[in-house]
Each structure stands twice: as C-alpha cells, then as structure tokens.
Amino acid sequence: MTDFESHDYDVVVVGAGGSGLRAAIAAHEAGARTAIVCKSLLGKAHTVMAEGGIAAAMGNVWPEDNWQVHFRDTMRGGKMLNNWRMAQLHAQEAPSRVWELEEWGALFDRTKEGKISQRDFGGHRYARLAHVGDRTGLEMIRTLQQRAVDLGIDVFMECTITRLLGESGSGGRGDRVSGAFAYWRETGSFITFRAPAIILATGGIGRSFTVTSNSWEYSGDGHAMALWAGASLLNMEFVQFHPTGMVWPPSVKGLLITESVRGEGGVLRNSDGKRFMFDYIPEFFKAETADNEAEADAWYDDHKNNRRPPELLPRDEVARAINSEIKAGRGSPHGGVFLDIATRRSAEDIKRRLPSMYHQFKELGDVDITKDPMEVAPTCHYVMGGIEVDADTEAATVSGLYAVGEVSGGMHGSNRLGGNSLSDLLVFGKRAGESAAGYVAALPSRPAVAAADVQAAADEALAPFANPGAENPYAVMKDLQEHMQSLVGIIRKGDELEIALKEIERLKERARNVSVKGSGRSYNPGWHTALDLRAMLTVSECIARAALTRTESRGGHTRDDYPATDPEWGKVNLVITERRGVLQVDRKPLPQMPDDLKALFEETH
Amino acid sequence: MGHQQSMRVWRGDASGGDFRSYSVPVEEGEVVLDAIHRLQAEQAPDLAVRWNCKAGKCGSCSAEINGKPALMCMTRLSTFEPTETVTVTPMRAFPVIRDLVTDVTFNYEKAREVPAFAPPHSNADGSFRMQQVDVERGQEFRKCIECFLCQNTCHVIRDHEENKPAFAGPRFFIRYAELDMHPLDTLDRRRMAQEDEGLGYCNITKCCSEVCPEGIHITDNGIIPLKERVVDTKYDPVFISLGIGRRKQRRLVGPGGGSGPSPIKRPGQGQSSLRSAASAGPASGATATPTFAPAPPRAPTAVDKVASTASSAASKVGTAANAESMKTAMPAIGAAVGVGFLAWAIRKTRKK
Ligand SMILES: Cc1cc2nc3c(=O)[nH]c(=O)nc-3n(C[C@H](O)[C@H](O)[C@H](O)COP(=O)(O)OP(=O)(O)OC[C@H]3O[C@@H](n4cnc5c(N)ncnc54)[C@H](O)[C@@H]3O)c2cc1C
Ligand code: SF4
Ligand code: SF4
Numbered sequence: 001m002t003d004f005e006s007h008d009y010d011v012v013v014v015g016a017g018g019s020g021l022r023a024a025i026a027a028h029e030a031g032a033r034t035a036i037v038c039k040s041l042l043g044k045a046h047t048v049m050a051e052g053g054i055a056a057a058m059g060n061v062w063p064e065d066n067w068q069v070h071f072r073d074t075m076r077g078g079k080m081l082n083n084w085r086m087a088q089l090h091a092q093e094a095p096s097r098v099w100e101l102e103e104w105g106a107l108f109d110r111t112k113e114g115k116i117s118q119r120d121f122g123g124h125r126y127a128r129l130a131h132v133g134d135r136t137g138l139e140m141i142r143t144l145q146q147r148a149v150d151l152g153i154d155v156f157m158e159c160t161i162t163r164l165l166g167e168s169g170s171g172g173r174g175d176r177v178s179g180a181f182a183y184w185r186e187t188g189s190f191i192t193f194r195a196p197a198i199i200l201a202t203g204g205i206g207r208s209f210t211v212t213s214n215s216w217e218y219s220g221d222g223h224a225m226a227l228w229a230g231a232s233l234l235n236m237e238f239v240q241f242h243p244t245g246m247v248w249p250p251s252v253k254g255l256l257i258t259e260s261v262r263g264e265g266g267v268l269r270n271s272d273g274k275r276f277m278f279d280y281i282p283e284f285f286k287a288e289t290a291d292n293e294a295e296a297d298a299w300y301d302d303h304k305n306n307r308r309p310p311e312l313l314p315r316d317e318v319a320r321a322i323n324s325e326i327k328a329g330r331g332s333p334h335g336g337v338f339l340d341i342a343t344r345r346s347a348e349d350i351k352r353r354l355p356s357m358y359h360q361f362k363e364l365g366d367v368d369i370t371k372d373p374m375e376v377a378p379t380c381h382y383v384m385g386g387i388e389v390d391a392d393t394e395a396a397t398v399s400g401l402y403a404v405g406e407v408s409g410g411m412h413g414s415n416r417l418g419g420n421s422l423s424d425l426l427v428f429g430k431r432a433g434e435s436a437a438g439y440v441a442a443l444p445s446r447p448a449v450a451a452a453d454v455q456a457a458a459d460e461a462l463a464p465f466a467n468p469g470a471e472n473p474y475a476v477m478k479d480l481q482e483h484m485q486s487l488v489g490i491i492r493k494g495d496e497l498e499i500a501l502k503e504i505e506r507l508k509e510r511a512r513n514v515s516v517k518g519s520g521r522s523y524n525p526g527w528h529t530a531l532d533l534r535a536m537l538t539v540s541e542c543i544a545r546a547a548l549t550r551t552e553s554r555g556g557h558t559r560d561d562y563p564a565t566d567p568e569w570g571k572v573n574l575v576i577t578e579r580r581g582v583l584q585v586d587r588k589p590l591p592q593m594p595d596d597l598k599a600l601f602e603e604t605h
Numbered sequence: 606m607g608h609q610q611s612m613r614v615w616r617g618d619a620s621g622g623d624f625r626s627y628s629v630p631v632e633e634g635e636v637v638l639d640a641i642h643r644l645q646a647e648q649a650p651d652l653a654v655r656w657n658c659k660a661g662k663c664g665s666c667s668a669e670i671n672g673k674p675a676l677m678c679m680t681r682l683s684t685f686e687p688t689e690t691v692t693v694t695p696m697r698a699f700p701v702i703r704d705l706v707t708d709v710t711f712n713y714e715k716a717r718e719v720p721a722f723a724p725p726h727s728n729a730d731g732s733f734r735m736q737q738v739d740v741e742r743g744q745e746f747r748k749c750i751e752c753f754l755c756q757n758t759c760h761v762i763r764d765h766e767e768n769k770p771a772f773a774g775p776r777f778f779i780r781y782a783e784l785d786m787h788p789l790d791t792l793d794r795r796r797m798a799q800e801d802e803g804l805g806y807c808n809i810t811k812c813c814s815e816v817c818p819e820g821i822h823i824t825d826n827g828i829i830p831l832k833e834r835v836v837d838t839k840y841d842p843v844f845i846s847l848g849i850g851r852r853k854q855r856r857l858v859g860p861g862g863g864s865g866p867s868p869i870k871r872p873g874q875g876q877s878s879l880r881s882a883a884s885a886g887p888a889s890g891a892t893a894t895p896t897f898a899p900a901p902p903r904a905p906t907a908v909d910k911v912a913s914t915a916s917s918a919a920s921k922v923g924t925a926a927n928a929e930s931m932k933t934a935m936p937a938i939g940a941a942v943g944v945g946f947l948a949w950a951i952r953k954t955r956k957k
C-alpha cells in the first residue's frame with residue numbers, strides 16, 4: 001500500500017529559493033541531516049528573477065544609515081502593521097547576511113572604496129540595496145546554491161510536495177508534523193519524507209492572477225499545505241501589485257520592470273507628458289517627499305538637502321496612482337503609463353546599470369529604452385500575507401513546522417519595500433534552519449508518519465486520473481485567474497468580493513471534476529496543473545475572504561467602498577484557520593512594540 | 606494581427622518518439638514558449654516542457670528551434686515567416702525524459718566537482734575590499750543562467766557520450782575562469798581545469814559562445830585566458846619546485862568535491878527497503894551530536910591550494926562512477942534533429 005520510495009531526514013526544506021537554501025545551509029551547519037526539495041531544477045526558483053537588490057543598512061554609501069533607520073522605513077512602508085520584532089531582527093541582521101554571501105563567492109557591484117555598492121529604492125531613506133546590475137537575485141541564488149552543493153546537502157529537484165504528514169492520521173492537525181508527501185515530476189512516482197521538522201520556503205501565490213510577474217511555481221502550495229495541516233495564515237488580504245509591469249506585447253503582459261529604473265532616475269509620465277506622481281503624495285509621506293521637479297531631481301546627488309522624488313514612494317502608492325491615471329483616460333496607447341529613463345540618463349549609463357531591462361525590452365518588446373519610454377502598468381508581484389510564525393524562530397503554530405521567505409507572514413505588514421524580500425530570505429532563512437535543527441535535537445521521540453496520511457495523500461494525487469469528469473485543468477485555472485484579476489485585484493469592492501467567493505465555490509466544484517488526459521504520470525503537466533489547483537483555490541479563497549473582512553484601505557489592500565485607512569484596523573491582524581474545508585477569519589491584536597522602538601517614530605524627518 | 610502557426614514538436618520519451626504536427630493560433634509579439642503553452646492548454650495537455658521566468662532569466666526553457674539551440678521564451682515567432690513551420694526538439698546532448706524535457710543531471714554532477722570559492726579570511730565584518738574593474742571580469746561569467754545550451758552545443762560531448770566523464774564543458778570552464786579571476790580566491794584552479802575537467806579537449810571552435818543567451822564571451826574571455834594560464838603554470842618554476850608534477854589523489858574540497866554519493870537525488874534512488882517509521886524511535890539528532898555523516902568541510906588552506914592542483918588520472922574514478930548513472934544520449938530523436946542542427950551550424954559558419 002504505502003511502500004513508496006522513502007527517506008529519513010531531521011529537517012526537510014521545501015523550496016530552493018533564497019530562503020530555502022539559506023535555511024538548509026543553517027540546518028546542515030547546525031548538525032541536522034537536511035534535504036532540500038523543490039519543484040523546478042536547482043537554481044530556477046523565483047529568487048533567480050529578483051533584479052534590484054538586497055536591502056541592508058551597511059552604510060557603505062550613506063554612513064548615516066543604520067538598522068534603526070531601516071527598521072523605521074520598513075514599518076512605515078508596511079503602514080505599521082508589520083510584526084515589529086521581525087522588522088527589527090531583519091534590519092539588524094541583514095548586513096551580516098550580505099557579507100556572508102560575499103564570503104561564499106558573490107560578486108556585488110562596488111563603491112569607489114571597494115566596498116559593496118548600494119542603490120536607491122522606493123521607501124528606503126538612504127541608498128541601501130546591495131546589487132549586481134539588475135540581476136541581484138541570480139547572484140544570490142547561485143551563491144547559495146553553490147554553497148549548498150559544496151556542503152553536500154541532499155537535493156531532490158523536480159519533486160513536488162503535495163501534503164504534510166502527521167502522527168495520527170489528521171495530516172499534522174492537532175499534533176506534530178512527521179514528514180511530507182511528494183511526487184517526482186520525471187516519473188510521477190511517490191515519495192514519503194519522514195522528518196520531524198519541515199521548513200516551508202515555497203514562495204508566493206501570484207499564479208492566481210492573470211497579470212503577474214510570478215511563474216507557474218507560485219500556486220501557493222506552502223500557504224495551503226500549512227493551512228490544511230492546522231497552521232494559521234496571517235493578513236492574506238495584502239497582495240502587492242508592483243507599479244511597473246510590462247503591458248505590451250500581450251505575451252509579456254505583467255513581466256516585471258525593476259524599481260531600479262526609478263531608483264536610477266526614471267520618472268513616470270501620463271499621456272500629457274506630465275510627471276503625475278506629484279499629484280499623488282499622501283499626507284503620511286508629505287514631509288519626506290519632494291513637491292517639485294527641481295528638488296526631486298536634485299535629490300539623486302544630494303539626499304541631505306532635498307526630499308526624495310514621489311516616483312520613489314512605496315509601491316502601493318505608486319501602483320494606485322498609475323491605476324488612477326489610466327482610469328482617468330491619461331494612459332499610454334496600450335493601457336499603461338510611460339516610464340521614461342531615456343531622457344534622463346545617457347545610453348551608456350542605462351546599458352551599464354540596467355542591462356537586463358535593456359535586453360528584455362529590446363528582445364521582447366521591440367523598444368530601445370535608451371531612446372523611448374517604456375509602457376508600464378501594475379502587475380501582481382508579491383504576497384505580504386503568509387504563514388503565522390514566531391518572530392525569533394519562524395515556528396508556525398503546528399509543532400515541527402517552520403515557514404520562511406515569501407510564504408511566511410508578518411514581516412512586511414501591509415506592504416513590502418523593494419529589496420526587503422531578499423534580505424528577509426537570508427535573515428529568517430538562517431534563523432529557521434537553526435531553530436528547526438534545534439527543535440529536532442531536543443525531541444524526546446521522533447514522530448512516526450501515520451500510514452493513513454500517506455495513503456490519503458496518494459489517493460488524492462491519483463484522483464484526477466480516475467476522474468470520469470470532463471473538466472480541463474488549464475481551463476479551470478484560467479477562469480480562476482480571470483476572476484481573481486477582475487474581482488480581487490488592485491482595487492476591491494465588497495460586492496465584487498462576494499461574487500468572487502461565489503465563483504471560487506463554483507470553481508472548486510469544477511476542480512473536483514478535472515480529469516487528466518494523455519500519457520500517464522511521467523512529466524505530465526496536465527496532471528501537475530490539476531494538483532496545483534487545490535492550493536490555488538485555497539489561497540484565492542483566503543485572499544478574498546480576508547479582503548472582504550478588512551473594511552479599510554491600507555498598503556496592498558485597497559477598498560473602493562472603504563477608501564480611508566482606519567486606525568482601529570491598524571491594531572489588528574486577520575488570522576485565517578481552516579476546519580473541514582471551511583475557513584475561519586479572526587481578528588488578533590498586533591504584538592506591542594516596546595517604547596525604545598516606538599521612540600524612533602517620534603523623530604521628525 | 607494573429608495567425609495560425611504551424612509547428613512540429615518532438616513528442617516521446619526515452620524509449621522513442623517522433624514529430625507531431627500542430628497548427629496553433631498565435632498573437633503579435635509572441636514567443637515560441639507562448640505557442641507551446643497554447644498547445645498545452647488547448648490541444649496537448651500532457652506536452653512536457655520546462656519554464657519559469659518567461660523572460661530569459663532562469664535558463665529553464667532551453668530547446669532546439671529549427672535546429673538552433675535557444676531559449677523558447679526569448680525566441681520571437683516574428684523571426685520566422687508566418688508560413689514557415691517551426692520545429693521544436695529537446696536538447697540533443699542530454700537524455701530525453703519526455704517531449705522537450707531532458708535529463709540535465711550531468712551538469713549538476715559537474716558543478717559538484719568545482720571546489721568552492723576559498724577566501725583568505727572571514728568577511729563577518731564586511732572587510733572584503735575589491736575594485737569594480739576587478740570584479741567585472743568575474744561578473745561576466747556569473748551572468749550565466751545555467752541554460753546549458755553551451756553544453757548542448759559543444760561538439761566534444763554533443764554526440765560523444767564517451768567524453769562526458771572527462772569533460773566538464775564550457776559552462777564549467779567559465780566557472781573555473783570566474784574563480785580564477787576572483788580577486789580574493791586562494792585556490793589554484795588551473796591544473797584542475799586542465800587535468801580533471803578536460804579543458805584540453807576544447808579546440809576553441811566558439812560554438813558555445815554563439816548560442817549563449819546571456820552573450821557571455823565564453824571562449825574569448827573565459828576559455829582562452831584560462832588555457833593561457835594553464836600553459837603558464839606548466840612552465841612556472843615555482844610550481845615545478847613545489848613538486849606539483851607528482852601525481853596525487855585530488856583533494857576533496859567539501860563532501861561534494863566531485864566524488865562520493867551524489868547529493869543530487871534522482872527518482873527511485875531512495876531506500877528501497879522501508880525502515881519502519883514507528884521504529885525510528887528517538888531522533889538520531891536527539892543529542893547534540895550532528896547526524897550528518899560526512900565530516901564538515903575544512904576551510905582550505907594554502908597547502909590545500911597547492912595540493913589540489915596536483916591531480917591525477919586516478920582522480921577520475923569518481924567522475925566515471927557518476928557517468929555510469931547517466932543515461933546514454935538519446936538516439937531516438939533521430940536524424941531529423943541532427944540535420945536541423947547541422948544546417949544551423951553550417952549557416953553559422955558561413956556567416957563567419
Ligand atoms: C521579477 C521579480 C523581481 C523581484 N525583485 C526583487 C528585488 O529586487 N528585491 C527583493 O528583495 N525582492 C524581489 N522580488 C521578490 C523576491 O524575489 C521573492 O519574494 C523571493 O525571491 C522569494 O523567495 P523564496 O525563497 O521565498 O521563494 P522562491 O525563490 O520563490 O522559491 C520557492 C521555492 O519553493 C519551491 N516550491 C514551491 N512549492 C513547492 C512544492 N509544493 N514542493 C516542492 N517545492 C516547492 C519552488 O520550486 C522554489 O524552489 C522579486 C520578485 C520577482 C518575481
Ligand atoms: S569552444 Fe571549446 S567548449 Fe566551446 S564549443 Fe568549442 S570545443 Fe566546446
Ligand atoms: S554560459 Fe551561457 S549558454 Fe552556457 S549555461 Fe551559461 S548562460 Fe547558458
């Protein structure tokens with residue numbers, strides 16, 4: 001019955017992006033027998049696509065920078081909903097984590113003194129992002145991958161985890177996790193991992209939207225599996241729409257244009273040629289934002305005597321502004337606005353500092369960005385919501401389960417600042433790996449895998465083959481994406497969210513009738529898509545439900561029917577749990593920030 | 606602006622297969638990968654293909670398009686005549702898993718053989734200093750997205766499975782070059798590249814550089830300088846006086862180090878005999894003792910640096926063992942692909 005290929009480990013890390021690799025390295029170094037499992041080949045996770053940089057207050061360019069300033073920027077960017085302790089640890093530990101990458105072979109761009117260079121990004125007071133041109137994520141993932149391989153950590157690639165396993169046949173619910181169930185993409189055969197600690201590092205959920213910078217991997221597997229195993233999800237309503245995605249040609253719609261374009265001097269204009277961001281400076285950021293072009297332009301060279309350009313406001317603000325301009329009929333020919341770097345920097349500078357953007361537009365859009373403006377519009381990019389974890393250990397609410405990276409919640413509040421993800425992966429990856437190893441070392445007994453859980457997981461995975469139904473998994477997925485895009489997108493309304501929830505119910509029914517055609521279990525993407533649908537539907541429902549509950553606008557959650565930010569809502573997180581397929585949304589007070597940190601927000605800047 | 610695109614896609618697996626013809630509606634601006642995705646969604650749900658970023662950043666979607674090794678996500682359909690049939694086949698140098706997906710384990714095994722960056726001291730305080738001009742040379746090679754198109758194209762292994770154990774391929778020559786050019790690396794990697802990794806097999810045809818989607822000058826900036834430095838080493842009196850000529854077992858840098866059981870797991874390699882879960886009892890990690898078997902890697906010292914340059918033919922044992930687990934190249938894709946590639950290669954040579 002359940003005699004599938006099986007492996008024993010102390011710690012199994014699900015995901016080989018920046019957070020998973022860093023966690024695995026830490027767990028291994030702490031003495032745990034560790035395995036990494038990932039859906040794609042090693043080195044292909046989302047982290048590879050990150051462009052702009054890693055935020056860390058090293059003070060290489062602006063000696064005034066320090067962790068307190070970074071902490072403050074992060075909290076304000078997240079509209080104060082961030083878990084303060086995570087934001088603090090993140091700001092304090094990010095520099096060491098970046099230096100460590102250098103020790104493992106990363107080659108960052110340099111300052112004149114030979115230190116790691118740092119660039120400007122939205123919401124960061126000082127130039128703070130360590131970078132390598134605009135391919136920072138590639139540098140980071142390759143460095144960590146090479147480190148992990150050098151340490152000899154076991155890697156199971158193209159191997160997809162579908163369920164967490166528990167001790168008593170309830171999939172981890174109410175007891176400790178004891179392992180995880182997976183299939184090999186190559187053969188379709190099953191594997192059980194027996195491990196007392198599982199670290200979820202599975203990334204985000206962006207595949208549930210039509211216009212997205214995310215890939216097929218972002219079906220929210222980690223979010224959903226944690227929920228099914230009894231863990232709680234935090235603030236799932238907060239989804240970041242990056243202001244600048246490509247809009248033309250249709251095949252690249254949603255593809256990311258890095259914020260570095262604006263960090264390097266690029267500006268946004270509408271069809272009248274106007275730099276419209278000056279019309280959208282919110283009260284909250286007025287004091288620190290330039291209100292005229294002369295000051296904004298002077299800021300690039302002199303941060304001290306000038307305020308920052310409004311193009312570098314946090315992403316939620318810029319995305320909403322672009323959305324409004326397009327709605328008001330001042331958009332570009334293909335339904336975006338213009339992002340102009342050509343008139344602002346020399347062709348050589350653009351090619352040197354933004355090589356992959358140059359390449360991307362040239363190859364895919366027939367646009368030479370050294371000569372012409374880009375057309376841009378918001379694209380689904382990142383989920384702030386995620387698995388609820390303890391700030392210091394990244395432990396989820398189920399024993400033995402850990403979460404790190406984009407799949408975890410709390411760190412970024414209602415809106416993430418650019419560059420704060422890559423640093424998040426490193427800081428909390430290390431912490432998660434160490435605490436998971438510590439947890440296993442301290443266990444009096446190892447949890448046994450419940451055979452019933454394994455059997456249930458196997459049955460579930462094979463169900464689409466036996467299904468007499470006629471639904472095409474790709475068609476169900478496409479309909480889900482379209483509903484999420486139009487009803488749960490960047491601007492939301494109560495009645496539309498209600499419709500979305502009804503549609504999701506209908507899609508769940510259709511998903512039960514999905515059948516898989518074709519040549520069996522070996523590398524069959526139709527089957528993989530059918531299985532991915534379960535998680536996509538679960539996270540989509542979480543997002544819609546939380547969005548309906550939070551009757552205010554804040555960060556990555558904008559309600560047309562509740563446009564104001566409500567101080568009362570600023571005191572609570574929304575926590576989602578699941579029982580027998582039914583979601584429950586609860587309000588939970590935010591953890592209280594200690595006074596010494598509170599004082600950082602009283603200074604006027 | 607759209608049109609019906611006629612496509613020929615190789616469908617099959619390790620046991621064989623052949624071309625299937627399709628007609629698929631495509632839109633302006635689309636790339637080959639879009640057409641493949643539409644086929645998947647509407648006509649061939651089980652068509653196997655790898656992809657992630659759709660923007661030439663991850664190196665997943667490598668294939669041969671009308672014989673030319675290329676990324677599917679970066680090949681615009683507008684580069685062909687609307688009436689032209691676009692033929693897509695899997696990379697030829699690697700064993701087919703299914704349809705357009707190949708088993709690229711070879712490359713991950715080769716990656717293990719490269720000893721890691723060995724810095725002179727810790728950087729816990731951020732004390733490393735390097736100048737931009739000095740890092741730029743290495744940065745060019747670190748642009749590599751590991752699409753393995755160069756590996757697929759290199760004639761040394763493309764149709765010569767027997768060369769694989771001894772030849773790391775262009776992707777890994779530039780990895781050696783990168784580390785060799787790293788301002789702070791303390792290992793000498795020239796002999797390793799030459800003797801363990803088969804740099805000598807390369808006769809500088811530059812086919813690898815032609816196909817690199819990142820435009821890395823693999824041959825001119827990587828392989829040729831590395832070859833020159835290898836020659837320098839051979840006649841370097843310092844090395845001779847250190848007795849480097851003696852053949853020694855290659856030293857392992859890290860438990861990976863290119864030998865021993867591979868940490869890159871493949872289907873079915875797990876424990877076949879099931880240990881009962883219940884009998885697992887107290888965790889092996891219940892005490893503070895590490896449960897990981899191989900000794901933790903030693904920080905390489907200057908002595909290692911010298912020792913590791915002295916390698917021998919015997920050190921190939923590890924790689925040969927790896928090769929055994931590698932499947933043989935896929936003859937099943939058949940002559941058709943070979944002809945397409947040949948045509949592309951000839952066109953390319955004529956251009957020169
Ligand atoms: C185009 C783009 C540009 C970006 N630029 C920046 C930037 O400049 N700075 C910044 O800070 N952030 C940036 N981000 C965000 C950042 O890159 C991501 O948030 C981050 O890389 C996520 O890392 P991760 O480790 O959480 O997950 P990922 O890197 O996405 O890795 C997830 C891993 O989990 C695996 N996985 C998922 N599900 C399963 C499963 N069921 N079974 C097994 N394995 C599974 C996947 O295979 C993958 O290996 C960018 C994001 C995008 C898309
Ligand atoms: S230049 Fe060398 S490595 Fe490149 S394809 Fe030719 S023989 Fe192979
Ligand atoms: S060197 Fe170029 S062709 Fe070779 S794997 Fe890297 S990116 Fe691909």
Ligand code: FES
Pocket residue numbers: 655656657658659660661662663664665666667676677678679
């Ligand atoms: S899909 Fe990433 S390179 Fe083509």
